Amino acid sequence: RARPPRPHSGIGLARPGPVVAVPAKMGGARTDAKPVDPSAAGSAEGAGADGTAKKDQPGSASDAVQVPSIAEIRAAIPKGCFVHSVPYSMALVLRDGVIMASIFLLATRILRTPGLSAEPLAAWEWLGWAVYGFVQGTAAIGWWVLAHECGHGGFSQYKTLNDAVGWVLHSFLLVPYFSWQYSHGKHHSKTNHLIDGETHVPETRESLSVVGFDVMHRWLGEDCFAIWELFSHLVVGWPVYLFCNVTGGRRLKGQILEKPVPFKLGLVDHFRPGSPLFPDSWSIRIALSTLGCLITLCGLAMATSKFGVLAVSVHYGMPYLWANFWLVLYTWLQHTDPTVPHYGDEDWTWVKGALCTIDRPYGVFDWMHHHIGSTHVCHHLFSTLPCYHAVEATKHLKAFLEPRGLYNYDQTPWPLAAWRVAKTCHFVEDIHGTQYYKSFGSKPKKQ
Secondary structure, X not given: OOOOOOOOOOOOOOOOOXXXXXXXXXXXXXXXXXXXXXXXXXXXXXXXXXXOOOOOOOOOHHHHOOOOOHHHHHHOOOHHHHOOOHHHHXXXXXXXXXXXXXXXXXXXXXXXXXXXOOOOOOHHHHHHHHHHHHHHXXXXXXXXXXXXXXXHOOOOOOHHHHHHHHHHHHHHOOOOHXXXXXXXXXXXXXXXXXXXXXXXXXXXXXXXXXXXXXXXXXXXXXXXXXXXXXXXXXXXXXXXXXXXXXXOOOEEXXXXXXXXXXXXXXXXXXXXXXXXXXOHHHHHHHHXXXXXXXXXXXXXXXXXXXXXXXXXXXXXXXXXXXXXXXXXXXXXXXXXXXXXXXXXXXXXXXXXXXXXXXEOOOOHHHHHXXXXXOOHHHHHHOOOOOHHHHXXXXXXXXXXXXXXXXXXXXXXXXXXXXXXXXXXXXXXXXXXXXXXXXXXXXXXXXX
């Protein structure tokens, strides 16, 4: 097996601490360079790479904590962590493929496939297929993350190779590769920005009240509403985002959009080259993205005609839903917590936004998913850094940021963290200044 160049390490991982909120006026450091253009396809650290900064006004709360520039943060990480290895990246693709193939072969050895057996399946076999759906969908996120790396340029130093591998892997998982690459680039260039951010941009109390969520909360109660939040995010959240840009940004093409579903500029989707989400120069890439998904759908249609709906549902449908579950869970928990701020135009800077990211422990899933959840602070600061160096880089990053109170880590087990977020993070009061998530159980802001 090919091995990546191993960076030197002399720093151990510090003991985890509580989530640390990034101050509302984080030390006054502002990157003067413009945020990355989403068309650069995911090189988020391009924003402020020169490390230039300027102080906020003297006497402000920002004087308490000095936020380092992106160049200063990068200097804390060994240069070897930024080195790509094509053989190792390809070996990871093979590794995940072998895992998924092994799960498939094991399941088909033990379980009869519904629709292909002359006799009805036993209850334990249906239970077995339910377990298979979770395990296979969980394994598939390995390919999802590697395609995500391709979109950022973290898979290799070769753009053509990145796009070829990323397009194939994401198309297999019904993800429009280039379309998502563009919108995800916006997410990285405007992290935790209340207006220009992308994906999981907080709603306001007012916008959710318009669609009756406040009434729903009163009727259902706190716990049942939290269950609804989990369902709406983890089950239907991903397709709704792709088709309607729900949880997307508030500003597009210079115009402020309505929330939670933007229709002012027409349907904002990830599949049409003419969608207002994309510039005209991306039309061919958007068409290729949709083509990839259509090829997969045609394959599924052919499989359905030959093997039946039930067979395709247990082999692809259920794993697909679990893969979506993991995708949304990671993105949701990486940027959502009652203690983590979101910024309006007045307070946001690129470094402040990137540091509003939370690393969390995911146990064995962390290895399967290339440490996407436990090294995400590093990923938002340096998105072209290969995922196989992210654990090493995070050790150095944590040693640099944590003494300054700028490293967010929450050791809460992820199921409990998801439940807490579902109960406490429903909206922000405004889209200006610095805002923190609140729940419908909290008192409205005084006028």
